[in-house]
Amino acid sequence: KQEVTQIPAALSVPEGENLVLNCSFTDSAIYNLQWFRQDPGKGLTSLLLIQSSQREQTSGRLNASLDKSSGRSTLYIAASQPGDSATYLCAVFASGTYKYIFGTGTRLKVLA
Amino acid sequence: EAQVTQNPRYLITVTGKKLTVTCSQNMNHEYMSWYRQDPGLGLRQIYYSMNVEVTDKGDVPEGYKVSRKEKRNFPLILESPSPNQTSLYFCASSLFGGRPYEQYFGPGTRLTVT
Numbered sequence: 001k002q003e004v005t006q007i008p009a010a011l012s013v014p015e016g017e018n019l020v021l022n023c024s025f026t027d028s029a030i031y032n033l034q035w036f037r038q039d040p041g042k043g044l045t046s047l048l049l050i051q052s053s054q055r056e057q058t059s060g061r062l063n064a065s066l067d068k069s070s071g072r073s074t075l076y077i078a079a080s081q082p083g084d085s086a087t088y089l090c091a092v093f094a095s096g097t098y099k100y101i102f103g104t105g106t107r108l109k110v111l112a
Numbered sequence: 113e114a115q116v117t118q119n120p121r122y123l124i125t126v127t128g129k130k131l132t133v134t135c136s137q138n139m140n141h142e143y144m145s146w147y148r149q150d151p152g153l154g155l156r157q158i159y160y161s162m163n164v165e166v167t168d169k170g171d172v173p174e175g176y177k178v179s180r181k182e183k184r185n186f187p188l189i190l191e192s193p194s195p196n197q198t199s200l201y202f203c204a205s206s207l208f209g210g211r212p213y214e215q216y217f218g219p220g221t222r223l224t225v226t
Contacts, residue, residue: 031212043202044155044217089155093212098162099170100145100215104154 002027002094006103013080014111021075021106023090028068031093035064035075038087038105047088048075052095080110114139116218118203124224125193133188133221135203143208144186145170145215146178148199155202161186162208193225 003026013019023033032051036044048057048064050073056065063076077084091102116137125131137144145160147170157170161180175197177189186205190197201221207213 034215036217043219044204044215046214046216049214091155091215098143098160098168098212100147100157100160101171102147102155104152 002030002092002097002099002101004090004092004101004103006088006090006106008106009104010107010109012109012111015080015082017080017110018076018078019080019108021077021088021108023073023075023103025071025073025092025101027094028071029095030068031095033064033066033073033090033092035062035073036089036091038089040087044089080108082110082112085109114216116203116205116216118201118218118221120221121219122222124226126226127194128192131190131193131223133190133201133203133223135186135188135218136184137186137203137205137216138184139205139207139216140183141205141207141216142183143212144180144203144205146176146186146188147202147204148172148197149202149220150199158188158201193223195225197223198225199223 034049035047050066061078087105087107089105142163146158147155149155156172159178161167203218204215206215
């Protein structure tokens with residue numbers, strides 16, 4: 001059964017730091033991996049989608065990588081800002097089952 | 113504006129009183145899905161639909177029903193709600209042209225069952 005883990009569960013950094021959030025999954029049979037941002041009490045906003053055939057995607061200060069063979073993805077945030085404070089979630093779309101499996105998220109706080 | 117809408121946004125009900133949470137998308141997406149989000153457990157998929165009249169169970173389907181009679185709508189039905197179904201519910205949709213694309217989420221429905 002596919003399991004998705006995000007470590008750390010919480011992270012606090014000073015403004016301006018570059019940081020890396022981790023997402024690992026147990027089964028490499030995936031169609032894609034998607035990173036989301038969730039603000040408290042709000043819905044999910046899609047940040048980046050990486051198809052299984054891709055190695056990375058970039059959007060502004062965000063870069064996500066995917067290594068299917070090792071079951072890992074990282075989300076790199078450059079020059080962090082207080083407005084980046086949120087919970088970051090990753091989700092995989094499992095091949096064959098057509099199901100999405102989410103990690104439990106990393107709660108990020110960027111201090112001014 | 114491309115969006116996924118859910119109604120109601122907030123709902124307080126009593127055990128056993130049937131309810132329906134509606135979900136609608138205006139992006140002509142084939143794939144639609146319902147999730148519940150609970151502290152410490154993250155988002156878990158309840159049901160999904162790959163197209164009209166095609167639905168299947170996610171990881172936590174017990175106590176829920178869905179239907180997909182039209183492409184744009186995917187209602188979630190709780191026939192006899194219980195307190196353990198108190199949660200934050202999200203609907204999502206995506207294109208599915210042979211492979212899945214980016215998911216778009218609705219704003220969420222906070223359900224309390226007393």
